[in-house]
Amino acid sequence: MKQNLFKCLPVAVAAILIGNSAQAQEPVKSSATLNTWSIGVNAGVLTPISPLGGENDFSKHSSSLGYGLYIKKQFTPYFSLRLDGVRGKLKGDNSEAYKSGAVNNNGIKSFETNLTWSGSLNAVVNLFNIDMFQKENALQLYASGGAGLAGYKPKVTSNAGTTVDYAGGKTIKELIIPVGIGAKFRVSEKINFDLGWTVNFVDGDNLDGVRQGRANDKYNYAYAGLEFSLGSGKQLAWHNPVALTYEEALSAKQTANALKGDLDAAKADNARLRSEMADLLKDSDGDGVADKLDKCPNTPSGTVVDGSGCPLVVPAPVIKEKVIVTEADRKIVNEAIKNLEFDLGKATIRAKSYPTLNRVAALLVEKNFSLKLAGHTDNTGSMALNLRLSKDRAESVKAYLVSQGANPSRIEATGYGPNQPIATNKTAAGRQKNRRVEFTLY
Structure with missing residues (x-):
C-alpha cells in the first residue's frame, strides 16, 4: 500500500505539467509574464534524530553530509508543489548514556545507513511577505509538508567490532x-x-538497523542552497498582489485628479469662447445658420435649409444598390479596432494606429460603405467627462478617415460614455476592454 501511494507521485507531477501546458495555450494578456517553474540544489547536514519525538535506538547521533535537488511549480504567490530528492548518510552509536541516564545494552556499538535515494512531493506555503506594500519582497518564510518514499541500506557494528x-x-x-x-x-x-530544515518521519523502525521499542525512526535534514527561476519574466513567488492593488488604487486616484483638472480647464475655455463668440453664433430666424453666414435671412420657421441658410431643394429619391459587407471587409475593420490607441485621457490618436485606419478609409472610398463609430469609456471619472471623451474620440476617428478621403456624410460618430460596458469595471483588465471605439459597416 505504501508503494501504491508513492506510485501516485508521478501521476501528480504529470497533472502539474499538463495543467501548465493548458495554461500556456491561453493568450498572455499581462505586460510581463510571471515565472512559475524553478529548480533548486542544496547541501547540508543529515542527523538520525528528531526534537519532535522520544529517544532513539542509539544514544548518540552523528552529523553527516547530505545533498539534494528539487523542481517546483508555483501556482499562486503563496502556494506551490515541490518534488524533492535527497541523498546522504546517517550515523550513530551507543558511546554515551541517554539524557535520562539509561544505558543502551542491545549489543550494537554503532550503525551507518546509506540513504541511497529519497523522493517526496511537498506542498509549500509562503507564510507571509515581510513588507506588504512592496511589489516584490526580498525575504519570505515558508512551511512545507508532504509524502514520499525513501530507499536506504543500514550497516550495524556489534560491540565485538563485527559489521x-x-x-x-x-x-x-x-x-x-x-x-x-x-x-x-x-x-x-x-x-x-x-535555508531550510526538514524532519522526516519514517513509516518503520529499520533506518538504523535496530528494532527497539515501539517508536518509528526519524531523521533531520538541515540545508542551504540556491533556487533558479526558469523563464525570462519575474518570479510569481515574490509577486505581491496586495501591494499591486494598493499601487493601482493610488494610480487611479492620480488619474482621476488629472482628468478633473483637464475638465476644469476645458470648462473655463468653453466659457471664455462662448463669451467671445456670442455675436458670431446669433441666429435670428432659428434655422441653424448664424446671421453672419445666413444668405437667406428671415427663413420661415421649420424650413429645411442648406449650409448658407437658404431653403434646401430636396432631390428625387435615389434607389441604392444593396450593400454587401464581406468577411474580408470586416477583417480590415477588426484590425483597425484592435490597433486603435489614444493618448491617456485625450482624443489624440497615436501614430501606430494610422496604417490600419488608412485601410478602413480606402475601403470606405472604394465601396462607398457607411460607417458608425461608437465611442465608449470605463467608469473612471464623472459621467459628463466620460460622455465628452467618448464622443471626442469617435469624432477624432471620423476626422482622420475624412482626411484620408472618406465621405463625411457616410460616417456617424456617437459617444456613449460608460453606459455600455462589455466587461467589469472592478479590474484593470475589465476597464481596459471598456475603453474602446466600435466600428460598424453598413
Missing part, C-alpha cells in the same frame, strides 16, 4: 512524511538563497 549488512544488504523502501520550515532570500531576479 554486517542489515536486511542482507538489500535496499529497504519505506514511506516517509517530511515536515519542514525555511526562509528564502531573493539574491537576484533569477536566483534565491534557501
Whole structure:
C-alpha cells in the first residue's frame, strides 16, 4: 500500500505539467509574464534524530553530509508543489548514556545507513511577505509538508567490532512524511538563497538497523542552497498582489485628479469662447445658420435649409444598390479596432494606429460603405467627462478617415460614455476592454 501511494507521485507531477501546458495555450494578456517553474540544489547536514519525538535506538547521533535537488511549480504567490530528492548518510552509536541516564545494552556499538535515494512531493506555503506594500519582497518564510518514499541500506557494528549488512544488504523502501520550515532570500531576479530544515518521519523502525521499542525512526535534514527561476519574466513567488492593488488604487486616484483638472480647464475655455463668440453664433430666424453666414435671412420657421441658410431643394429619391459587407471587409475593420490607441485621457490618436485606419478609409472610398463609430469609456471619472471623451474620440476617428478621403456624410460618430460596458469595471483588465471605439459597416 505504501508503494501504491508513492506510485501516485508521478501521476501528480504529470497533472502539474499538463495543467501548465493548458495554461500556456491561453493568450498572455499581462505586460510581463510571471515565472512559475524553478529548480533548486542544496547541501547540508543529515542527523538520525528528531526534537519532535522520544529517544532513539542509539544514544548518540552523528552529523553527516547530505545533498539534494528539487523542481517546483508555483501556482499562486503563496502556494506551490515541490518534488524533492535527497541523498546522504546517517550515523550513530551507543558511546554515551541517554539524557535520562539509561544505558543502551542491545549489543550494537554503532550503525551507518546509506540513504541511497529519497523522493517526496511537498506542498509549500509562503507564510507571509515581510513588507506588504512592496511589489516584490526580498525575504519570505515558508512551511512545507508532504509524502514520499525513501530507499536506504543500514550497516550495524556489534560491540565485538563485527559489521554486517542489515536486511542482507538489500535496499529497504519505506514511506516517509517530511515536515519542514525555511526562509528564502531573493539574491537576484533569477536566483534565491534557501535555508531550510526538514524532519522526516519514517513509516518503520529499520533506518538504523535496530528494532527497539515501539517508536518509528526519524531523521533531520538541515540545508542551504540556491533556487533558479526558469523563464525570462519575474518570479510569481515574490509577486505581491496586495501591494499591486494598493499601487493601482493610488494610480487611479492620480488619474482621476488629472482628468478633473483637464475638465476644469476645458470648462473655463468653453466659457471664455462662448463669451467671445456670442455675436458670431446669433441666429435670428432659428434655422441653424448664424446671421453672419445666413444668405437667406428671415427663413420661415421649420424650413429645411442648406449650409448658407437658404431653403434646401430636396432631390428625387435615389434607389441604392444593396450593400454587401464581406468577411474580408470586416477583417480590415477588426484590425483597425484592435490597433486603435489614444493618448491617456485625450482624443489624440497615436501614430501606430494610422496604417490600419488608412485601410478602413480606402475601403470606405472604394465601396462607398457607411460607417458608425461608437465611442465608449470605463467608469473612471464623472459621467459628463466620460460622455465628452467618448464622443471626442469617435469624432477624432471620423476626422482622420475624412482626411484620408472618406465621405463625411457616410460616417456617424456617437459617444456613449460608460453606459455600455462589455466587461467589469472592478479590474484593470475589465476597464481596459471598456475603453474602446466600435466600428460598424453598413
